[in-house]
Structures are given as C-alpha cells and as structure tokens.
Amino acid sequence: MNRFAFAQPRTFQEAATMLADKRFSLPVLKGGGIDLVDHLKEGLTEPDVVINVRRLRPGWATAGSPQITESGGLIRIEAGTTLADIAASEIIRAKAPVLAQAVEYAASPQVRNVATAAGNLLQRPRCWYYRHRQTECLKKGGMKCFAVDGENKYHAIFGDGPCFIVHPSNLAPALTICDGVAHVIGGKREQIPLAELYHLPARDVRSENTLEPGEVVTHLTCSPAPVSGFYAVKEKQSFDWPLVAASVWMRLDGARISEARVCAGAVAPVPWLLPRVDGALRGVSVDDDAGLRRACAVAVEGARPLADNKYKLALLPVAIRRAVLIAAGKPQATEVDA
Amino acid sequence: MPEDPKLHRPVARNEGTRLVGEPGGPGGPGGAGGVSRRSFIKTVGVSAAASSLAAAAQGAGVLGAHLDEPEAKGSGPAMLGPEAANITLNINGKSTPVRVEPATTLLEALRLHLSMTGAKEVCDRGACGACSVLVDGRLVTACMLLAVDCIGSKIVTVEGLASADGKLDPVQEMFIKHDALQCGFCTPGFVVASRALLNTTPKPTLTQIKRALSGNICRCGTYSNMFNAVLEASGQAPVMDQKGA
Numbered sequence: 001m002n003r004f005a006f007a008q009p010r011t012f013q014e015a016a017t018m019l020a021d022k023r024f025s026l027p028v029l030k031g032g033g034i035d036l037v038d039h040l041k042e043g044l045t046e047p048d049v050v051i052n053v054r055r056l057r058p059g060w061a062t063a064g065s066p067q068i069t070e071s072g073g074l075i076r077i078e079a080g081t082t083l084a085d086i087a088a089s090e091i092i093r094a095k096a097p098v099l100a101q102a103v104e105y106a107a108s109p110q111v112r113n114v115a116t117a118a119g120n121l122l123q124r125p126r127c128w129y130y131r132h133r134q135t136e137c138l139k140k141g142g143m144k145c146f147a148v149d150g151e152n153k154y155h156a157i158f159g160d161g162p163c164f165i166v167h168p169s170n171l172a173p174a175l176t177i178c179d180g181v182a183h184v185i186g187g188k189r190e191q192i193p194l195a196e197l198y199h200l201p202a203r204d205v206r207s208e209n210t211l212e213p214g215e216v217v218t219h220l221t222c223s224p225a226p227v228s229g230f231y232a233v234k235e236k237q238s239f240d241w242p243l244v245a246a247s248v249w250m251r252l253d254g255a256r257i258s259e260a261r262v263c264a265g266a267v268a269p270v271p272w273l274l275p276r277v278d279g280a281l282r283g284v285s286v287d288d289d290a291g292l293r294r295a296c297a298v299a300v301e302g303a304r305p306l307a308d309n310k311y312k313l314a315l316l317p318v319a320i321r322r323a324v325l326i327a328a329g330k331p332q333a334t335e336v337d338a
Numbered sequence: 339m340p341e342d343p344k345l346h347r348p349v350a351r352n353e354g355t356r357l358v359g360e361p362g363g364p365g366g367p368g369g370a371g372g373v374s375r376r377s378f379i380k381t382v383g384v385s386a387a388a389s390s391l392a393a394a395a396q397g398a399g400v401l402g403a404h405l406d407e408p409e410a411k412g413s414g415p416a417m418l419g420p421e422a423a424n425i426t427l428n429i430n431g432k433s434t435p436v437r438v439e440p441a442t443t444l445l446e447a448l449r450l451h452l453s454m455t456g457a458k459e460v461c462d463r464g465a466c467g468a469c470s471v472l473v474d475g476r477l478v479t480a481c482m483l484l485a486v487d488c489i490g491s492k493i494v495t496v497e498g499l500a501s502a503d504g505k506l507d508p509v510q511e512m513f514i515k516h517d518a519l520q521c522g523f524c525t526p527g528f529v530v531a532s533r534a535l536l537n538t539t540p541k542p543t544l545t546q547i548k549r550a551l552s553g554n555i556c557r558c559g560t561y562s563n564m565f566n567a568v569l570e571a572s573g574q575a576p577v578m579d580q581k582g583a
Contacts, residue, residue: 108553
C-alpha cells in the first residue's frame with residue numbers, strides 16, 4: 001500500500017470539492033473501502049489522498065436517522081448504507097425484495113457489514129487480468145484484452161468487447177429494473193438513471209461508469225417492485241461472485257405475467273437488460289413450466305461466448321426462470337428442476 | 339534488521355506500543371514473564387524515541403469529532419497523514435493510543451503496533467475471516483478497514499470476549515468442550531463471528547449458524563464441531579455428528 005493522506009469531510013459537498021482540488025494528484029473516495037483497500041494492497045491505485053465518505057449522511061439527517069426511507073412513492077437508500085442494512089430493511093424486503101435478495105448473500109457477512117450501496121455500484125471489475133498488477137491490459141492502458149485468448153471462464157458473453165469484463169455488482173441489475181436513480185453532486189447533473197450509469201467498454205475502456213470527475217453519489221432512489229426476485233448461480237455459496245445472475249421485475253394478473261423486466265448480471269460489462277425476454281414472458285403463466293423455459297431461452301440470443309464461458313448460455317435461462325419463480329412467490333419450485 | 343516487510347514494519351513503527359506505557363501492550367502477551375516469539379522478534383526496535391504525547395490526541399480527536407459536530411468550529415475536511423499520526427482507538431473498552439499512518443489497517447494496528455495478536459492475518463483480503471473483530475457491534479474483517487477509519491468506534495477483539503476476571507465467553511468454553519479446532523489459527527475469527535451471531539440471534543438455527551460463519555474458513559475442516567459449540571453456547575442441543583451430517 002502506498003502512503004496517502006486521509007481526509008474526513010463533513011459533507012458530500014466538501015468531498016466533491018476535494019475531488020476537484022488541483023493540489024491533489026489522485027484523490028479517491030472511500031465508502032466501505034472493501035474494493036478500494038483491495039486496490040491499495042494490490043498496488044492497482046496509488047492515491048495521494050483518500051476521502052472518506054463512508055459515514056456521511058445528508059445534511060438534514062441527525063445521528064441515528066434511518067438509512068432507508070420511503071416517501072412520495074419512492075424508496076431512498078443513502079449512499080453509505082451497508083449491504084447488510086439493505087438486506088435487513090423491512091421497507092426493502094416488503095417493497096423491493098429483489099434488492100434485498102441481490103445483496104443478502106453477496107460476498108460474506110463481514111463484507112456486507114462494511115460495503116456500501118454506492119461502493120457496490122461503483123466497484124471495479126473482478127477480471128483477474130485487471131486485478132493483476134503486472135498485467136497491462138486494455139483497461140489499464142495496455143494494448144490488448146488478455147481474456148480474449150486467455151483464461152476467460154468468468155468473462156462476458158455479451159457486449160462485444162474490446163474488454164470482456166463482467167460488471168461485478170449484484171445490486172446494479174436489481175436496482176436497474178426498479179427504475180433506480182443515482183443522485184449526485186459536484187457536477188452538472190443531479191440524477192443519473194441506473195441504466196445510464198454504466199457504459200460499454202467500446203465507449204471508454206478505462207472506466208465502467210459515466211460519472212464525471214468530481215461527481216459524488218449521495219443517495220439512490222428507486223420505485224417499489226413488490227413482485228420481484230433475484231437468483232444467482234455461484235460456484236461457492238459464500239464469498240463468491242455469481243457465474244450468472246438474474247433480476248426480475250413483474251406485474252402479475254393472477255398467475256399470468258402481464259409485464260416483465262429482466263436484467264442479467266455477470267454476463268456483460270454492464271447490467272444487461274433483456275427486452276426480448278421481457279416480451280417473451282408477457283402472457284406466460286408462472287405455473288407453465290414449458291412456457292417459462294421457452295421465454296427464458298430467448299435470453300441468450302445474440303450472445304457471443306468466449307472459449308471457456310459457453311456454459312453461461314445454459315445457466316442464464318435457468319437463472320432467469322428461477323428469479324421469475326422467486327418473484328412469483330414460488331421459491332420451492334427452483335429446488336427440484338434442472 | 340530483518341528485510342521482510344512484515345517483520346520490518348513493526349520494528350519501524352513501534353512507538354505506538356511505547357506510548358501506551360504498558361509493557362507488552364494492552365491485551366498483548368508478555369504478562370507471564372517469558373519472552374514470546376513476537377517480543378523476541380521486535381526487541382531490536384523498541385529503542386525508537388516515543389514522540390511527544392502532547393501531539394497525540396490532536397489529529398485523532400479532530401477526525402473523530404468531525405462527523406458528530408458538523409457545525410463545529412473550523413472549516414473544511416479534517417486531514418491526517420500521510421505520515422504517522424497519534425490516534426486513539428477504543429479497543430475492548432479501553433481508550434488506546436496508537437501511532438499509525440493512514441495506510442495502516444486496523445489489523446496491522448492491532449497486531450503490529452499494539453501486540454494484540456488474537457485477530458490473525460491469513461488472506462489479508464477480507465476473504466477468510468481469520469481477522470474478524472466487532473466494530474460498533476458489527477462483525478468485520480480488520481484487514482480491510484483502515485485504522486484511522488475506526489476512530490470513534492467501539493472495537494472488540496477476541497481478547498475482549500472474556501470477562502475481567504478471566505472467565506471465558508460461553509462461545510469460547512463450548513469451542514473447548516466440543517474440540518472445535520485443530521490447528522487453531524482460524525479459531526479467534528470463528529469465535530468472534532459466533533459471538534456476533536449470538537449477540538443478535540440468541541437461539542440460532544443450524545442454518546443461521548452456517549450462514550453467520552460463512553465468511554470464515556477453517557482449513558482443518560472442524561466446522562461440525564464448531565456448529566455444535568455454537569448450538570450449545572446458545573443453550574441448544576448439538577445436532578452435528580462427527581461426519582458433519
């Protein structure tokens with residue numbers, strides 16, 4: 001870890017001002033710090049000042065005021081809310097269960113107690129070439145993506161490169177289908193819809209999100225999604241990133257899906273919306289197993305797997321179907337299928 | 339002077355222990371009068387001059403009070419470092435001065451500066467749980483928190499679980515009774531994680547126990563005995579047989 005100064009601003013505005021301060025060569029924000037400390041230890045980033053926003057609250061907040069609130073038909077999550085608090089929130093569990101399910105078994109209990117909502121959305125990819133200090137990949141200014149000809153078991157099947165990372169956040173796809181919005185200060189914008197928070201590598205391979213220098217996420221809002229569900233296929237049940245994940249939002253007319261929105265995780269460099277699956281699910285009964293399988297199979301149309309990740313083509317439809325069943329209140333149906 | 343940075347760093351940064359003015363450091367070894375492996379390794383460095391205690395509280399105090407009093411005097415963010423600064427951490431109920439750089443993790447502050455070696459360093463990436471401690475009642479991995487980010491928080495390590503008269507925590511007693519360890523290196527992390535669970539869930543189910551301990555790894559594979567230990571520590575009958583079924 002390089003040496004750095006540690007700054008504790010009192011407000012998000014102070015943090016944004018520090019980010020833009022030309023006296024610092026590389027100021028970085030720290031939320032929970034799980035991803036940042038990892039980067040520091042690996043020597044992947046060498047800031048001269050770490051700006052701690054972990055414990056910042058909105059200006060009106062008093063000590064102990066709730067991190068998750070609901071008003072005007074919107075759910076609001078403060079940037080520094082931990083994943084554990086999201087998973088445990090009564091508001092989230094009742095009004096947008098997909099968010100709670102997405103983070104409930106992310107990482108480990110220890111990580112969920114520290115990692116923050118905003119930090120989860122803005123964490124860097126887990127690609128082992130990116131994480132390897134001596135590997136000068138595209139994302140780090142190098143000339144090639146080593147995953148293309150290398151070990152690409154965990155890489156993208158959508159997005160068409162030139163960098164084949166998958167976005168590591170479980171929360172991002174779930175928040176995307178709930179019409180999530182990131183609220184920011186320090187720049188020209190005040191709100192960034194989740195669907196516009198991320199960009200594909202073709203636009204800028206060095207970054208994953210559209211935040212401008214100096215922009216700081218203060219909180220998130222989203223719409224209630226009472227009929228929603230999340231399902232991830234993982235190699236390990238603890239401290240692992242999904243092989244594929246699916247977040248599903250639905251409107252049900254009895255057992256029939258009248259409207260659906262699906263966003264996949266771990267298959268593309270951004271949360272991957274699947275509008276064709278949305279259309280295929282419409283009108284299908286959640287009790288119609290064959291119908292659900294047909295609709296979910298549409299998910300992998302247009303996928304371009306690499307040498308070692310073709311298995312994701314088989315997993316993705318399964319993950320979506322199970323997320324549909326969980327959203328429909330039929331989690332037991334996911335335990336006996338293949 | 340050892341070249342290994344893991345050994346070199348405590349030598350160079352040992353003032354923290356001196357500032358406390360407690361031989362062996364708070365909660366650390368050395369009380370038995372013998373020379374521990376750790377104290378032997380670092381004797382070479384204790385001659386470093388302790389910097390003035392007067393400066394000790396300053397940077398730390400400002401940083402800690404900063405969030406609680408947003409309208410307090412002065413403007414702009416509080417800053418520490420990059421050089422070492424004297425801070426105070428609340429560890430096991432004791433106000434504990436320590437001199438650290440901002441780039442020091444809580445685990446390094448505990449183990450290298452304060453000789454509190456209960457929390458173990460294994461993966462140093464938050465993936466194994468061996469360094470688990472409680473910060474403000476929450477289970478965290480000390481290797482992934484910066485020490486300066488813990489100013490103002492209540493830190494409880496495995497050294498702080500036993501009561502003042504030395505009576506072990508029920509979790510510790512049941513780990514012993516159920517032989518819930520083999521090499522023992524992961525044990526402090528599992529004990530703290532188990533205590534964190536029982537603090538919020540006094541009568542956990544087996545599934546809840548497994549989930550609560552899922553951030554800890556035991557390479558010897560003594561999980562079934564640990565699950566039994568936690569069950570009995572919570573007043574429930576052990577259910578796991580030796581095969582882990």
